[in-house]
Amino acid sequence: GENVEQHPSTLSVQEGDSAVIKCTYSDSASNYFPWYKQELGKRPQLIIDIRSNVGEKKDQRIAVTLNKTAKHFSLHITETQPEDSAVYFCAASSGPGGGNKLTFGTGTQLKVEL
């Protein structure tokens, strides 16, 4: 089955700096890669996603890059703000043949310090 590894587990940055979170996946058939943000005690919410036919996607201060050859994808947050503090999860989808299941990474606790 799919295996997703996520690094780092914790990340502390100064407000205004950039943050980068990296994930690797094992199944070359995976074709959809979402990123979720989860605040303490709340539900995960999608912040950005990318499909395997695209190498990069950007939405304001958030961007995701995908390298299919190396099987890794990354989340980039620029100009970080205190409200960006949360746990971020990457995931990879198995595609229709696998029920479009999501396999999640173990999460990155991002802390943006003033």
Added chain:
Amino acid sequence: DGGITQSPKYLFRKEGQNVTLSCEQNLNHDAMYWYRQDPGQGLRLIYYSQIVNDFQKGDIAEGYSVSREKKESFPLTVTSAQKNPTAFYLCASRGTSGGAGEQFFGPGTRLTVL
């Protein structure tokens, strides 16, 4: 945050008891999922259903059971066979037919075994 609801928000269970967690969605989504989240860990898939009257085991199905009699509902039963059931349980649904797409999460149920 409407569309997918879970109840109760908090649930306490004595050892040896079965409990059922509710998940309802009015998004007309075909696929529904149950995840378990433990502190400092990612989301792990328990069961999923791509269509009414059909469901498949996820990565950690032992000690759990589900049913999918209606499109809107996907209840999860935590049985006494689950040795360590204390966790945060998240239900999700996905509507993109035929391909990968965003999973929308419910607010979660926090289960504690006394």
